[in-house]
Amino acid sequence: MKSFFSRIKNAWPDTLFGRLVLIWLLTFLIGHVLEIGASYTTVLNYQTTKSEYYLSKDIALLVPALEHAQPSERALWLQRMERQDYRYELGAGAAANTIQLTSTRAKEISAALSLALDSRYLISVTAPNTPKELMVLHLPLSDGTPLTIHLNKIALKMPWWGGAIFATQILFLIILTWYALRQAMRPLLRLAEASEALGSSLQCEPIIESGPSEVARAAVAFNAMQRRITEHLAERVHILASISHDLQTPITRMRLRADLLDNGVDNGALRDKLHGDLNAMQVLVEEGIAYARSAHSxxxxxxxxxxxxxxxxxxxxxxxxxxxxxxxxxxxxxxxxxxxxxxxxxxxxxxxxxxxxxxxxxxxxxxxxxxxxxxxxxxxxxxxxxxxxxxxxxxxxxxxxxxxxxxxxxxxxxxxxxxxxxxxxxxxxxxxxxxxxxxxxxxxx
Structure with a gap:
């Protein structure tokens, strides 16, 4: 079970566009299949009821005709009364399967035929002889000749144009879904591209504040966030630049004072140390400004x-x-x-x-x-x-x-x-x- 769900998870699209298309198509297909199944069941039940009705009518005509017909004429009657849903057979060898059926439908068909005939005809129902058959009904004529009725399974044929209509529906659904989701996803794609640009350089053009209300609100919030970030970084660069500018004067004064020291042994060493510290401060200030500018954009x-x-x-x-x-x-x-x-x-x-x-x-x-x-x-x-x-x-x-x-x-x-x-x-x-x-x-x- 875990492997089954893991395979489904791996097959799940990574993009929101792909997921929405898949969900939409699956919903349509499942609904369409359920609708076809319900329609098929309804039509099949109708065809079954109609077949049983006509079988009762035909039996009510066929059995009296066979009773009064000559033996040579009975085969002609059987041929005339044969239908797509059932056929007749005379003779003792007709009942190849002797397993009695006691299902609800077998009892209903048997009761319907008994009602259409005289009560002296005893009707039995056995299992089918071939996969195409639904059941086999047996009743003996007055001279003892067994009459066998092979009731076939009803097969509904789907017209070719039904599949063409279904394929056309799927095609139009894919096209319209792609167009609708593309229109809905375009603002999100712009937002993602702007986010990537902001993440890489901390500077990007404001995105268009249009589209669905939720997306437009996200665009407005993103533009406001971008402005705040830009203003904050610009303020940081300005502060560091101001500090650097203000530090130039005391650093220059300290260099001058170091140069004014006497040339004694101790003062020379002290002057070199001061110049080294001042140079380090200068580099630190310049590098700090460079880093601030690189972080800004x-x-x-x-x-x-x-x-x-x-x-x-x-x-x-x-x-x-x-x-x-x-x-x-x-x-x-x-x-x-x-x-x-x-x-x-x-x-x-x-x-x-x-x-x-x-x-x-x-x-x-x-x-x-x-x-x-x-x-x-x-x-x-x-x-x-x-x-x-x-x-x-x-x-x-x-x-x-x-x-x-x-x-x-x-x-x-x-x-x-x-x-x-x-x-x-x-x-x-x-x-x-x-x-x-x-x-x-x-x-x-």
Whole structure:
């Protein structure tokens, strides 16, 4: 029983459109089958009653005719009175089956024939001789000749045009159901697409507030939620930008005061420490602003980009800067994306890898015809498997080799993660065999 229900569950459509169509069609088919069954039963009962009525009338005419007819004329009478629902037979060999029937219908037919004939005729009912027969009735004539009545099963023939009408109904039902559900589901599809866009870039166009009242209310609520999210994120960026702007002045004053210190041994060391702290504060503020902007949205207009050319240009920039970086693979694909955001993602991953390894390698390949993978690989210390997801969170630093002493603010991977989501892709981290880390960006083509 469990396997039966599990098979039904597996065959159940995943989409709301498919489920509604299936439920609608099953309801129609079950109702139509029940209606056909009821009609068939009604017609069959009517045909049975009519057959029994005419049998009683025919027997009332046939038996007296056979009593007065010559033996040579009896066969002619039997042929004349034969019907589609029953036939007659004379002779002792007619009763091949002697099992008596005592069913309600057998008793009703026997009583009806007895009522149509003289009471001196004793009627018995036996089981059928062939599958086409319903029952066999026996009555002896006055000269002792047995008369056997083979009562056939009534078979109702369905006309061909009934099936054609049923098929036409199904066809029109499918067409009208598809059209009606398509009209009803279109606003929901728009809502789903807008939700995906909002989830990836936190920014999307307001959806049309039309359709059924429930869907229109959902659209109104979604647009209001989108406005609140946009306003909240814009306010966050404004606050961080204001903080960054306000911090510039005290940081600059502190640099000037550090420069005004005497050039003594102690003061020189103190000045270097102050400059190091001020530089760290400056980087932290700038990275915080960058993360806030990446979390808000990517305002860059998408355009068609040759991935191989973009990565080759990025690699050359690092080589010109004296970094050991390599590029493997070819995408041979032009995709629509935001090139500056993609460049920022790869740069963040490369910078993060260069902090822990002397040599970094970028590889690109088509994972599927519609999915592009860009990987940044290093041979550094790697990251514990339990920390691979956590390091993508903002301001998260490991206590081991990849910690604050290695530089950075803990925002590089978080910014890359946010920008990857904004581009409709994903960023995943994994440890390499033999040591090192691999960061993979998966982008739709």
């Amino acid at each position: 990517v305002n860059e207009v998408p355009c068609r980009v040759d991935i191989d050319a973009l990565l080759d240009s990025l690699t050359c920039d690092y080589l010109d800067d004296g970094q050991q970086i390599g590029l493997q693979g070819k995408a041979n694909r032009v995709i629509t994306t935001r090139p500056h955001a993609l460049r920022r993602i790869v740069s963040n991953l490369v910078d993060n890898a260069l902090k822990f390894a002397e040599q970094v390698e970028i590889s690109v390949m088509l994972h599927t015809p519609n999915l592009l993978n860009i990987s940044v690989q290093d041979r550094g210390p790697g990251i514990p498997a339990t920390e691979l997801d956590a390091v993508l969170k903002p301001f998260y630093r490991l206590e081991a080799s990849r910690n604050r002493s290695s530089g950075g603010t803990g925002l590089g991977l978080a910014i890359a993660q946010q920008l990857s989501i904004a581009l409709g892709g994903t960023l995943s981290l994994s440890n390499r065999d033999g040591g090192g880390l691999q960061a993979t960006i998966s982008l739709p083509c």
